[in-house]
Amino acid sequence: MTTSQLQWAEPTEIRNPTSAPIAPLLAARWSPKGFDPTHVLSDEQLTSIVEAARWAPSMQNSQPWRFIVGRRGTETFAKIENGLMAFNQGWTSRASALVVFCRTPVSADGKTLPYADYDLGQAAAHFTVQAAKLGLSLRQMGGANLAAIAESFALPESIAPKSVAALGVYSDDAGSIDEKTRQADAAERTRLPLDELFAVPAE
Template structure:
């Protein structure tokens, strides 16, 4: 049986909403956990209600549950390091930005997609799930596998599931998951502040 783990909550400089303060991105997932249909729909709803420029909603997802052919296709497009831990995730989701519609470039598509994934992540955290976003994948492999035309850009792959110790994962991965969460100081985020 896999032991559930939880990263220690870092002290924020001011109190913030718990799902934001508690959010972390593990690589160790419970290989037996199945995301419920209700939770899956809630993640989609959270992403659907994210803001988007001119309400164009240029967000698309390829969603696959562990044990399905689509999951295996996404897994095969990941880089080796990510292939070492993602088979335990309950879901793999390819986050795709619609870059063009009706011959017009959607300038903010990737930004809007990022907001949708952020909303999905916070909803997941509020439901006791964890999300890890990845850039380590072969874009052309996903594009070819899922027949994505030039207007659709795979931007990230998102693993979703319940965090677990992952005692059988390589030591380097376990050490990364156990490392303290760190962030730059709040005042380092501001370029100019006049308030």
């Protein structure tokens, strides 16, 4: 598959009030709840995003990540959404796709992978940044019954769901996004001050 049908998107709105210059894509990334309910995720977009995750670093190149992706309107989407906590189900129905980030706790040759969670998080970050490069947003969710999701897909023990994400195109269109969601998405964006991130002073 070529990438010729992919549209690279440069950030149109830098939402993050950074205290030092950073890559525009990162300065623009945020996690909306308002998604355009008409947007359809293309095969090219999905392949590009998963390809980016594929190239994340991992301990001994163990690549302990697997994904479940269901586009809106599919049985897979419904199964994932059914496994979400009620406070997430309200807004996820408009997402273009729901994604389950799964971890493989052992390698192909049966060795345990102590950094599997850490590595999965890095794959999720790659996934998120590549989505941003395509003009898409992710909102990750811990508010899910992961055991129920594993059961609904009859996953083997070797594939453990760790988090869920909604993927789609941000929208604040009052015609399709409720006021509460629009307000939540417009909230001030905050972070710990930069100084607090140094466990000991940098030298």
